Amino acid sequence: MIHHERLRPPSHDYPADEWNIIEKGFHPEFLAQLETMLAVGNGYLGMRGCPEEGGPNAENGTFINGFYETRPIVYGEEAYGFAKTGQTIVNVTDSKIIKLFVDDEPFWLPNAHCVRYDRRLNMQSGTLDREILWETPAGKQVLITSRRLVSFVHRHVAAISYCVTLLNAEAPVVIASEMVANAPIARANADDPRQASVFAGRVFHHCASYVKDRRIVLCHATEKSRLTLTCATDHVLETACLHTYKAVHTEDFGQVAFTIEARPGCPIHLTKYMVYHTSPTASSEELCGRAEWTLDRMMHQGFQPLLTAQEQYMDDFWRRSDVRVRDIREDRMQRTTVEVQQAIRFNLFHILQAAARAEDTGVPAKGLTGQAYEGHYFWDTEIYLLPFLTYTFPRIARNLLTFRYKMLAQARAHARQLGHRGAMFPWRTISGEEASAYYAAGTAQYHINADIMYALRKYVQATGDEAFLRRIAVTNLSRSQPRRVEARRAGLPTHVSPAGTSCVTTAPAPTSAPSPIVTPPRIVALAPIEAPRLTVVR
Secondary structure (H helix, E strand, O other), X not given: OOOOOOOOOXXXXXXXXXXXXXXXXXXXXXXXXXXXXXXXXXXXXEEOOOOOOOOOOOOOOEEEOOOEEEEEOOOOOOOOOOOOEEEEEOOOOEEEEEEEEEOOEEOOHHHOEEEEEEEEEEOOOOEEEEEEEEEOOOOOEEEEEEEEEEOOOOOOEEEEEEEEEEOOOXXXXXXXXXXXXXXXXXXXXXXXXXXXXXXXXOOEEEEEEEEEOOEEEEEEEEOXXXXXXXXXXXXXXXXXXXXXXXXXXXXXXXEEEEEEEEOOOOOEEEEEEEEEEEEOOOOHHXXXXXXXXXXXXXXXXXXXXXXXXXXXXHHHHHHHHOOOOOOOOHHHHOOOHHHHHHHHHHHHHHHHHHHOOOOOOOOOOOOOOOOHHHHOEOOHHHHHHHHHHHHHOHHHHHHHXXXXXXXXXXXXXXXXXXXXXXXXOOOOEOOOOOOOOOHHHOOOOOHHHHHHHHHHHHHHHHHOOHHHHHHHHHHHHHHEOOHHHHHHHOOOOEEEOXXXXXXXXXXXXOOOOOOOOOOXXXXXXXXXXXXXXXXXXX
């Protein structure tokens, strides 16, 4: 077991707040933690909480759920039933970089004199907000504010609102918006087995790249998994100051640089729209077209409606899901009421960010906050996440269960490989095939079938969606191996009716029922399930 020293940031720079995770000062020793904690995502697209300037960072990352590369798993000694192919989520094109130069001097946090610094994950609006007052070595004060979001409403869209205002002097200003593919990845701890595998050479191969005015489009594909990605950005600059711009690109890089004659008190407001589209089948031309369609819509709509839609989505989420606490006894909990409330909302918010738009995918173990655990889907989804989602967002729960159902073909093939009838679902996977290189904590974990059936049962009992159960759940159950054992582990007792038909019911199975199930099951009854009760420890 790996143990790390627990680091608790100083409370004066990281104060507790019911609705925000706040950072009041830059501390490089907490880079890795804050990049994860301040990550934003929507279940399809995730961006780590790195500064807009592109650094410093512990592990810069942008991730697409289900976008992975494969590699052969090499064993010291082969054995029957071992997984053959590993799958690793890859760090895709980084489009969130916005570099700032004042008097040709770069703004770089480790060297900057920050008169004021405030960065916060706003869990009410679903945004990462930052406000910095920077004083240059020449004594010029520069106010920098930014707001980053990954849209819940528009699955493929992220945006940054970035504003620079000189307060006490004029100066030449350059704002360089960049995007980078195939960037090298730093590893903070190479001995940590949770870290993702590192591929030798380039992960992405160039398919297309071009510039249209202030718009840049980069398209790449993986070699072995044969997945294609298009990332496109576009920009709107609003200011009364005189300015020009220049756009350049290569196969793996794009930049739009705005040169501004900044005047004191005159805001320079840049809005950057970022779009990601992926496909296992579409051509690069089609994916580039899709990305441009999305950008056209965002450029026409503007940032404020995008932000308003985000805030409305969050209002609806908290109306469904908020858990409120009061009067926490600090002498027992060693935490204040505000700290406990913040912790609960932080966890609920990250569940939303990991699962909301996970459509035709699962939920990675770290969400989309990093590459640890290879971006794999585990049984944690069915046991820990789905009960919460079933009661608060049944649509999301249904999507995740449907994704499991779509793995059935691979699960049947895996069962045959192991000498079983029926299906054997993978312990950890992205594509549906078992990807664990450790047999004892992978293929041998047969309880995954029961975990899935448990989640199916809870979903159907809470929602009454029996049509879904008949179409998908019973198919899964009838293919599981051994079927009767897994049904009972999942809380679905089975028996044989007088007519000789095998049945699944929440009533106790008769003791005289034969042990084997000889025909596919049908639903007899589903007992009502109580809504969860929340108990607050005081």
